[in-house]
Amino acid sequence: MSLSRLQTDIATATMEAEYNALSMVMRDILPLRRVFKTVAQGLGLSNETATSLKTTVWENNMGCLKLARLKPGQYTPRSKHYAVKYHWFRSHVSDSTNNISVEYIESEAQKAYILTKGLTLDKFRSIQKLLCRW
Secondary structure: OOOOOOOOOOOOOHHHHHHHHHHHHHHHHHHHHHHHHHHHHHOOOOHHHHHOOOEEEEEOOHHHHHHHHOOOOOOOOOOOOOOHHHOOOHHHHHOHHHOEEEEEOOHHHOOOHHHHOOOOHHHHHHHHHHHHOO
């Protein structure tokens, strides 16, 4: 369950803030995937069906995306000071059997912006159309 709370860490760059947020999202996704697998097996679905759930996390920061796709233990010169607690999820993304991927999305197509950014009316309407499928 997601909830609002004060930020405990201070990011020194946009990429670091995005990476911290990505790590927190993965903390929610992985338990949900385990619940789905348990429910699917309880419904009598095959183990192959239960484990084939593909999860895509959309990210619009290229630096964050590059860092998230690195193998565990690898860093970029600008990210080597990031707290180790944020790198844990990369083993799940790099393992192809998990079916978890982090993909790029352009800012204009980022639907969450309607909730998090101050938008012009035109941008608001375009995201509203994406959400409502008008």
